[in-house]
Amino acid sequence: xxxxxxxxxDKIENDKIRMKNKAYFIFRSVVLVLAIIFxxxxxxxxxxxxxxxxxxxxxxxxxxxxxxxxxxxxxSFPWVMAIFILLLMFFLSxxxxxYKFVYKKPLLYSVLGIVIIVLIGGFxxxxxxxxxxxxxxxxxxxxxxxxxxxxxxxxxxxxxxxxIGNNRxxxxxxxxxxxTIISKIIVEIDDPVVVxxxxxxxxxxxFNVRKINNDHSLFPQRRIEKPNLKPINYIHKLYxxxxx
Amino acid sequence: xxxxxxxxxxxxLVQSGKIEPFAILVNRxxxxxxxxxxxxxxxxxxxxxxxxxxxxxxxxxxxxxxxKRKFSSWIYRIAHxxxxxxxxxxxxxxxxxxxxxxxxxxxxxxxxxxxIDRQIINKHLNRLPDxxxxxxxxxxxxxxxxxxxSDILKIPTSTVGVRLKRGLNKLRDIYGKL
Numbered sequence: 001x002x003x004x005x006x007x008x009x010d011k012i013e014n015d016k017i018r019m020k021n022k023a024y025f026i027f028r029s030v031v032l033v034l035a036i037i038f039x040x041x042x043x044x045x046x047x048x049x050x051x052x053x054x055x056x057x058x059x060x061x062x063x064x065x066x067x068x069x070x071x072x073x074x075x076s077f078p079w080v081m082a083i084f085i086l087l088l089m090f091f092l093s094x095x096x097x098x099y100k101f102v103y104k105k106p107l108l109y110s111v112l113g114i115v116i117i118v119l120i121g122g123f124x125x126x127x128x129x130x131x132x133x134x135x136x137x138x139x140x141x142x143x144x145x146x147x148x149x150x151x152x153x154x155x156x157x158x159x160x161x162x163x164i165g166n167n168r169x170x171x172x173x174x175x176x177x178x179x180t181i182i183s184k185i186i187v188e189i190d191d192p193v194v195v196x197x198x199x200x201x202x203x204x205x206x207f208n209v210r211k212i213n214n215d216h217s218l219f220p221q222r223r224i225e226k227p228n229l230k231p232i233n234y235i236h237k238l239y240x241x242x243x244x
Numbered sequence: 245x246x247x248x249x250x251x252x253x254x255x256x257l258v259q260s261g262k263i264e265p266f267a268i269l270v271n272r273x274x275x276x277x278x279x280x281x282x283x284x285x286x287x288x289x290x291x292x293x294x295x296x297x298x299x300x301x302x303x304x305x306x307x308x309x310x311x312k313r314k315f316s317s318w319i320y321r322i323a324h325x326x327x328x329x330x331x332x333x334x335x336x337x338x339x340x341x342x343x344x345x346x347x348x349x350x351x352x353x354x355x356x357x358x359x360i361d362r363q364i365i366n367k368h369l370n371r372l373p374d375x376x377x378x379x380x381x382x383x384x385x386x387x388x389x390x391x392x393x394s395d396i397l398k399i400p401t402s403t404v405g406v407r408l409k410r411g412l413n414k415l416r417d418i419y420g421k422l
Binding site: 004008011013018020021022024025100 | 258259263264266267268270271274292296299300303304305306307308394395398399400401402403
């Protein structure tokens with residue numbers, strides 16, 4: 001019987017089997033690292049876009065408004081984007097599994113680590129006016145406008161109190177609309193507020209009203225507003241978004 | 245050729261373009277690969293062809309091997325991938341393995357099951373699920389330590405320990421005498 005080692009050497013020589021070049025493996029490793037970096041950046045971008053969307057659309061103001069607020073928050077949350085990020089992170093953990101520091105720990109730790117990094121990175125990213133600038137230029141590119149497209153959140157009104165009456169007050173929205181809010185909740189002139197309620201013409205039967213800070217973001221942006229503006233202008237960048 | 249050269253020194257020679265030293269590596273690992281394959285794939289007739297493929301792949305990819313690492317872990321990794329591909333042809337393997345995803349609460353010892361009877365294990369090995377069978381083969385028939393098995397299967401060392409423990413417990417259930 002022919003020796004197995006001779007058989008292998010003969011096969012290599014007869015079939016002209018060649019060793020793959022070292023450069024090929026270096027190239028493959030570089031591509032892998034670049035893919036990991038690229039996916040990480042895309043994940044960070046979308047995580048910060050979710051945070052921006054929550055802040056800019058006023059969605060973040062909803063959870064403290066009770067069950068109705070939570071329900072509206074849940075149904076208006078950009079779930080597609082969130083699931084897309086989870087898929088990216090899962091893909092990232094598979095790519096990174098080649099590395100010892102990843103496979104030596106249970107996959108849950110790697111995924112949690114990536115989630116924490118993406119969330120922290122997303123918050124940090126969202127602190128800067130990066131998304132505001134893109135939002136302002138969204139009309140120039142159809143791809144960008146796809147992600148930054150706005151849609152009103154039903155039954156949610158954000159603005160400033162300009163008149164107070166008996167069990168009612170007048171709210172001026174950022175678009176300049178004046179809405180009469182029927183509510184027993186006590187507010188003061190110039191208060192920025194968020195209202196959930198059913199609209200009939202210019203009258204809103206409020207389910208809940210809550211005072212908000214001028215800057216209601218989770219992490220206030222570094223951008224400094226002009227000091228001579230009236231408070232209403234501090235409820236800035238109150239964009240509404242379509243769920244994508 | 246100096247037969248006392250380490251695997252890694254021989255790989256250096258192969259990487260420099262010499263083909264003959266590769267025969268020494270084949271010679272050193274032929275029996276191990278065939279034994280690993282026979283036990284993991286449950287006595288299949290085409291083991292020789294699969295092992296041949298393993299050596300050809302090793303030769304093709306030998307430039308990717310870092311000589312500072314252990315050659316045995318590297319070639320066992322190639323063998324593992326090849327055997328798993330063979331298993332996949334017969335039946336789909338589980339995509340999600342909870343053993344790898346979650347940390348383990350179950351404790352294990354590095355020398356767990358040292359006094360077990362290999363003949364009994366051998367007799368009932370093919371009745372074990374693939375993931376338990378493979379760690380038992382690598383540990384008790386190939387004599388590899390937990391770290392090496394972890395590097396070959398690319399799973400946490402704790403998962404190796406837990407799979408061994410569970411695999412042996414399953415064998416105990418099957419045989420009742422281990």
